[in-house]
Amino acid sequence: MSHLNMKKRSAAARLLPVVVAVVALLLAASAHAAVPGIKGSSFALSASDGYSSQPDGALIYSWGYSCAGSATVPNFQPFPPDPAFPNGGCPPMQLPGPTLIVTEGVPVTVMLTNHLPAAAGRTSIIFAGFQVSTPGCATQGVLTCEAAPGATVTYTFTPTAPGTHAYYSGTQPDLQIEMGLYGAVVVLPAAPAAGCQPVGSNPQLQGKPDYRLAISAYDNTATCYDREYLFQWGEMDPKIHRQAEEQVRAAQAVSATAPAPLNVKTEPYHPSYFVINGRSMPDDMDANYAPNYPNQPYNGNPHMHPGDMVLIRVIGQGRFQHPFHEHGNHVRILGRDGNLILAQGTTTTNAATALLAGRMEFTTDTTPGQAFDGIFYWSGKGLGWDIYGHKSGDGSTCTPNANGYDTTGSATSIYYEWCADHNHALETNPIGNVAGGGSATLPDPLIATNGPWFNGTPYLGPDAVNKSRGPTPLPPGGVALQNPPEESGIAFMWHSHNEREITTNDLFPGGMLMMMLVDPPVFVIDETL
């Protein structure tokens, strides 16, 4: 394998400007995620062509939906796009399409205008899991109403329940979805579930910014959350994209407007790019709306504080299943395709407070076209040692609440520390000012290699990292990269466990992979960066 990487690198050297740009971004402040999208009840979308980029330097001819052409500026939530991002956040084509944020019970209208090359023929949108009407449909396709080149089609539906759904092309889907015509619909509950913490005064966030689109995922108390991310899986076979581009260009050379049906072979299918929200690792860990991905505005870069209930909204776009492994803890599946899964004995009268029945999974399955919502958290409970490196007599406190965590927010405590392990030493013979007498001796650092997301110690947070070092510490590799000293988080890889998919066209690492950072409570997670 080292040969391959060497070879790929020398090939990549020709792409040096791209590599430098990527490195520059990675060296910049950490980029975080949230669930960016456009909110409302009426959306004007267009379908058009363009190019998406891959970290190996490839520019891939793609088709995508976009909010370009909206008569009014869309209501971007939970924060506006980077001003440097093209066209006010609505590039001519984007992959995946804009995330449509709508509200339970409020009728939704989506007008789709077909700006794809004439050779691509008609296009359309399927809104998975909704009863869709197509008033005034001029061109009925097999699955839904279709827009001929240059024409506009209108879809209306009223979401009857909260949750996350896919939308994607219903026209020649084996080609059009592969080309990038897919996106997400997030339905927010009409009324927040009882008992959830309101936006702006959520004690879990300890006064730090709140990026939630809602305060509960469903109309149920068990679905309250503190933070949320949306991940859409996809894969790309560059041969298909190349054929489409060649045939479109050939047709355009003859006539800019006359349809010329494409004949693109979509089998045998052999994808070599595996993407999260349209980007491969490491591009997925750059910011949302990063200007250097002008057609791929959404990232995949989860951060969280201990104890945050993190809602993950996941959609399997494309045609493969992806067993996705969330390192660090299990995920409780709340529902699939917007259908909350409740315990036996639930009735319509107690559904708002009923208990859950979705599985807990450390590797979450997503079948093509399907969405799920799940809750993940990390708290450090049960490690058997104090991950904050506290030491008996150091003045630190941990006052357990009913669940065993400190939520006092006092100056001497760490928010959401698991108190049962407070002051319990990890290291038998420690260096620095952490407790000794613990169970484990750490490996000799001189015969180990450290990773770019490693904070240099087993501990969490800048205070613990500083005091667990000796007088002349060598810098851990991660400091300069993804895990700066003021952050000193701990990182977990979230990735497809069909490990072939964490590569970018034979190059490792890449593909469907991101690093999830558990940041200490003192670190402010700014999802807009």
Added chain:
Amino acid sequence: MRKPYQICLPILLVCLIPAVANAQAPATPPVYQGGGSFRVQCPTSTLIHPGGSGGAGNVPVNPAPDSAEAPYTGPTTRIVTKDPSGNYTYSPALTFTDNGGAIKCQQISGGDGYMTEADGNQTYMFSFGPLSGLGLIQNGQPGTLSARDFNRPYTAGPNFLNGQPNPLFDGLTAPNVLDRGANGAITDPAAIMDTGIMNGNISAPLMAFDEDDEFYLTLTNVGMIMRPDLFEQHTVHFHGYPNASSFYDGVPDASLSINIGGSFTYYYLAPDAGTYFWHCHITPPEHLQMGMVGQLYVRPRQNRAVPGTLLSQVSALQQNDLRTACFPVRDILCSTPLPVANTATHVAGAKYAYNDGDGTTRYDIDVPIQIHGFDPNFHFVGMTFNPEGFSDMKDKYFLLNGRSYPDTVGVVGYAGGPAAPATVNNTNGTTALNPDPASNAICTMSSDGFCRPSQPLPTLITLSKTGGLGGAPQKALLRIADLDVTEYQTLASNAIPMHLVGFNAKLLRDQAGNNLYVTTNSITLGGGESLDVILDSAEVPTGTYFLYTPQLDHLSNDNENFGGLMTEVVVVP
């Protein structure tokens, strides 16, 4: 040149600095065995398991955590002012909630080796091998040992697997007798190399321990002798460990990974009971495909209940410690909600998959089953110093515990070949016991001319209709994990119902306490998933049954059109 990412290139020097903070000598003598950079840890007492009778307010539940299990009777509280060595004093005192448990240890090598496919093809692997519990591993058992047994000298022999004499050989050892030193950890650096080189297994050494245990897992990187061009690190990722620390999570990007010639002891407080698995996390599409995949399960504290106790009472006792409790309204990820009312009691010797509180996951026989796939082209290219391609990866061998049918049932010799002899001739003129006739561990002659038992785990399942506790029909718990890196895999049962009781190391139960078990005739897993299936011999007549994949192209051994992902279940009277 793999570990530093492309993104590290401009700052390569930073990435290659091999150290963290602790680059100075420890203040007190080292607390590990071994020598040089091979450091093996397995203490006999710790803060969590101090052993002995303790002082006032500090009476441990388990007085001998290095060698014994203690019954589970609910949590007790201990007040601790000194660590077991007496070197450190804690003021104010520390509080521990004690549920019993013990100290368990295991050592593995990270390196390479060979295995034999069911069609006779010898396949090169990157792989883990046993450096403790060798006798147990060779006989298909978990290699996890109590601290006492781990710390015994390894006296088997007369030679290590590469023909070098074992100076500790006592002339007594049989390979499957624990007390004669066939399982003690190999901690001397020369012995580590003599044993660990080319000693890779598929599946990697089996691990099993109990809730409330501390588990010390030492990974010793002996290098890949067939690939001297690589200076690969290896790691252990304990897949599914809840609320993990990234330091012990084994992801090289987020922690340390051990270089060739060194050891890294991973330290875990046992997580909730369940079927997990483990693997190397260096370049996962490569190291997993090449064979660095192992199995691991954690037994529930319900097994340690006092006989006659109501199982629901065991669940109720666990509610008294927030670490072991489950209050679904307060913790969306708590492990096992209390069961619905029932009168099941614990029977001496009974085993359960989970702390079910109702006895519904009781079983008799553990059957760890690892599903995996090998792409022979990838392995051949990997052996011959060439770059492997990832996107063209295509598995041609489909493995249950590293074997394809018919080797899955432990037949003597290989498909179509003669029966294996009792001994094999090494190239230096010595003979070695062929493990296959005795233990069904398939022995593969490596390139150094020595035969090694690299595929120790058959999946032949034998169930007696009268062999369970009290003469009851036996039940098997299939602990199935899929480590394939390219495809989903389906395993079907043609006649015996499969009772799916656990998924991803969690009992299938809704938060209201209703069991959500599924009875089915096939299960499907993606890479990185595990589940628990119970087969009950009471539900079928005596006879031979099959577990096999209905993905018919996986029912083959490369060009042999029948084989692959299949094994047998034999139900006897």
